[in-house]
Amino acid sequence: MNVVLITIAVLVVLGLVASVILYFVANKFKVYEDPKIGEVESVLPGANCGGCGFPGCHGLAEALTKADDLSAIGCPVGGAPVMEKVAKILGKEVVASDPKVAVVRCNGSCDNRAHKLEYDGAKSCAIASTHFAGETDCSFGCFGYGDCVEACQFDAISIDEKTGLPVVDEEKCVACGACAKACPKNIIEIRKKGRVVQGTARRVWISCVNKDKGAVAMKACKTSCIGCGKCAKVCKFEAITIENNLAYIDPEKCKACGMCVNECPKKAIHATFTPPAPKPKPAPAPAATEAAKPEEKPAEQTNTSKE
């Protein structure tokens, strides 16, 4: 009987001593964390994808709590609804940011680019790029080995078997940018989704990243940008710039009118909608078209001969 009592007494005393020590230690080394961080984190999606640029959802929650206004940072996955909840918790105002989406800037399918080489090494774009520039004459285009597919945590990107190029599922894509980071050729760009008209988000982009001179790019691929500048001329909003023989459409300035899509002699400009038929072509003043003719001629000629 005595043994049992002594044992209980010893354990009770030990427990008390330990709890007192723990109490003081806990007080001494207390780390203060804003309770709001936990609250914010609980409304974030919890995918820890890193698309926001912070290490996981906790990192973003911390940054959001500290930030003075929420315009610069936000969760690309959750989008506006999640950010509204966050703003409510923090008592700040949310600025609606434009939803974004990944865009593949290469259209070098097997039909458009002749495959001259055969690569039988490890099927990874990152590895292939250390060996050579690609199986075709275009040294800028897509390998098609699917590093972007591997990188996507949302199952939003896949390789089209027919074309051998990645295709982005607009519904699933959260614009986290993992695919753009994984691509050794920097083909994937995160762009504005664009304004929605009749159910489709309208955006226009140059589906090529070839910086070669026109003649070289022309030989390499049927739909390469040759930097002819016709699109830049036709654009009314000065959204298109030509640099290093490559056109680029500034998503901030582009109004997605689609004028450039039909103008491109190489069909390198892509749009998510059917651009207006080239009706206005005969309409403009005849003087303007005449003046533009001599410059445009060579590009048009080569284009028709190719077709």
Next chain:
Amino acid sequence: MLKTFKIGGIHPNDNKLSAGSAIQVLPVPQEVTVPVAQHIGAPAKPVVAVGDTVKVGQLLAEAGGFVSANVHSPVSGKVKKIEDFIDGNGYRKTGIIITVEGDEWVETIDRSIGIKREITLAPADIIKKIGEMGLVGMGGATFPTHVKLAVPPGKKCEALIINGVECEPYLTSDHRLMLEKGEEVLIGVKILMTALGVHNAYIGIENNKKDAIEYLTKLAASYPGITVQPLKMRYPQGGEKQLIDACIGRQIPSGKLPIDVGAVVQNVGTAYAVYEAVQKNKPLIERVVCVTGKPLQKPSNFLVRIGTPVQAVIDAAGGVPENCGKVIGGGPMMGRAFTRLDVPVIKGTSGILLMSEEESKRGEMSPCIRCAKCVSVCPMGLEPFLISKVSMKGDWEMAEENHIMDCIECGSCNYTCPSNRPLLDYIRLGKGKVGGILRARAAAKKAAEEAAAAEKK
């Protein structure tokens, strides 16, 4: 008992098809493309302009940094263009394109046939001269020779090791050079010994080149200090670290350089180029290229001017056969396949290897069966299956812990894998990433130290 290195290694069939074919001089082509980056380090800066007339041996581009090398004109003629051309990997590189007119050499180059034996220059002058002449390691790594010869303060070179191993299957350019230019190679070695201030040099030669061993041993009798070291046939004995181990039994610790164990390694091709540069004033404008392969009509060795198209060299050996599946620059183990054949021969092109369609195909990859063959053949004592796996998963910390940076990319693991796994492909990817991380870390550390030093002041 022949010497060799201690761990790992493989025994591929050596296939030295062109060993019996004497070095022939390839005619100068009509046009050459001379890349400004033919070496490891910063690209050279062009010093000629379009339209200039150049002579053979004239400086085209000067070294663009500490680790860089001069580039000289391999032909005489007119500079047609200085622009980007597509190199063997399909990427764009800057090159100087020269249209050949005649064959006029710079006057200072001694073109007499006689062998010049006495060495008149002081060590520092030798190194300077080698730098001026644009010499790089001729084994394939193309590290600027004058940088390698400049022993950092506080370190001492005790032995010079000359690499005449040519452990890559097929290649025979070094073999032929030793047989035909043995005397010159030995004088080159002597010059290198003078430059480094060492009294011992070992020429490592694998046992499949018995004629070269015999010939050089006979010649070396009149060159005190030079020992010809016959070695057992084993790949990758030509690797710097393996060769030092094989010749003088010293092993280089992880992350250290040969000079840390008192050794400097140079290729026999480099030794010959050193002879020509120092004794004959001749810059590195041509090299011996071995054109070989089973489907090829006449496997041969050619003395080729730098900048000659690869196609022209193959044509001289019988042209590209119909069943050719791959053309490789270098040997079958470490070489790289050419994506096109209009690319130029550069300072590091030791061989051009043609493989037939069936030879060139990689087998289908299957899962790792943990046989550990890759571990037993790795000459660096690494675990290729593990580091390739962690590279595949992107775990760079783990890759670094497992000494990924010690990999010499010899490809022994790929060769031996029964599951045909592309182990080296992934390791190379990992090396690139980990190397980047290490450089970033070193830069951050340096910046922090500088900031601390500035604060103290």
